[in-house]
Amino acid sequence: MPKSNPVFQPLAPLAQAAGLEINRFAELQTFVQVAQLGSFSAAARARDVSPSAVSKIVARLEARLGVQLLRRSTRRLELTAEGEQLLESGKQLLTDWMALESSITQQGQPTGVVRINASSTTGQRLLVPLVSRLMETWPGLQLDLSFTDQVVDLIAARADIALRWGQLPSSDVVARRLGRTRQVIVASPAYLARRGTPQHPDDLAQHVRIGWNYPRAVPHWPFVVDGQKRAVSMGDILRVNDGEAMCALALAGAGLARLSLYHAWDDLHAGRLKGVLEDFNCGDLEPIHAVYVGKPGQLPTRTRAVLDFLQQHVDLSHAEIWPAALQGR
Template identity: 40%
Template sequence: MSVIKTDRTAEMETFLSVACTGSLSAAARELQLTPSAVSRMMTRLEKRLGVRLIVRSTRSLRLTSEGESYALAARRILKDLDDTELTIANRGSPRGKIKVTTATAHSRLTIVPLLKEFLQRYPDITLEIDVSDQLRDVASGQVDVAIRFGQLPDSGLHARRLGDTGRVVLASPEYLAKAGKPQTPADLARHNCLDFNFRRIEPGWPFRQNGEDFMLAVKGNVIANNGETLVELAQQGIGITRVGRFHVQQALASGQLVALLEDYNPQDREAIHAVFIGGNNVPTRIRVFVDYLVEKMST
């Protein structure tokens, strides 16, 4: 009995085109196939998997939960295939695009100043920088490399440590002249505390008093999703905030901002990692970029 070999790569590409365009006919135009060919391919795929991936009506098309899972896996598989081929084809000269995501302040103060030399070393590499304090999904292929702060969750991703940073509570001299300088963590109850809006396991700011660490809930009239905003508001005299020291080294040295409650600082450190999809087939362009960050930031 003859065996019909299935081109699974073509099926994945076709399925993703259907999912992205929202119709079989649009996918057919994009792939330069007939609508009937696309329809047969989707029917064959669902039959082989034994599940419904797409629900079709006369006017719309939507993915089932199984379809969503298959789409996520297909994107990763096709990206891995592209990366593997690119790695093999360009072992001698890394080339291609690297999508990098990094926090707003860390990008401006640390990452961007390093990029000129990297691009001079590897002129055939293109960088696409996503500057945001929101987390991007490395596992799904949204980005190639993510610069992450703090403890990393368990995952199948690979990580290289780039360094670490401490945190500091601070305010402007203008604010302190108006509201007074807190002498103990408990005094923060009388102050306008500007905080991040990220969900934490333990909400609040950590302090150490009499050898004991504790979390103190704080309140204020502004929360933000990035440290740059909090530092700017603190410089304007709006309130007290707590951010990574790398944000404010120059402002502290110049006196534009004043460190507070240092005797109660728990000296907690946040590790900084480059996170990427690991394994034996890490594309050369990604490997050399991460190696470069380690070289420059770990010294």
């Protein structure tokens, strides 16, 4: 008889001694392995239990079914007709069960749909550039991307992962921090030529602030003045609910905007935007997290693969420090 069967390799050993309640599936596992290995002692060694425990498990199975499955002699075991029938059907049942487990837990290469939610700006500027590489790394994945500046409920939106900026409130979600970015105040050269460049936070009363229209939006901008952190009010306020719209308005000369450095990076380097009041910047670093619902150890392989990829490839180190190349611009 064959020595082993791969069906049993991933299964945990039976640690229950005879006399403890054994489920029917465990009984079937034990019987099939005894039949394939040809003895109770061989099956016991494979399962790291005593031969008497294996013998009692098989005896319990026979008693419950009301038939003899094995003929025992001093030299060998022989299957009865009922034992042969149970062995063939049992092997197929165990194989089907392992296939079902594998399809649910997605062992090996991650496959299936992963739904990711992000703000419009984050989705387009941070996530989209990584999508091609992610799909090449895990070709079995399908991505469903939703970009909105409204904070969605992950369960209601059926999202597996959401990318969120800022400090997270207490909730049922679990978070992985992907990076941080400095906040900068910017304006177009045309706006500064028309309205003047503010030299002190008090000058902002004469300028247009482009802000957020969310209920949770902060109504002031923070600065450090004379060594003290201070919230400074603005003059006229233009409100939007979309990061790309805020950047576009700043580029169009509509006013001053407080953006993340990663968001404004390309436009600052190209000279389309200029940083202002950097001497008073309080240096706040805003974190970005990948959040999800569920226990870290019980995530589907597909979700865990995307989280690991994002944590490895999202690089915001350049956006934490005001670059020397922009000094004086």
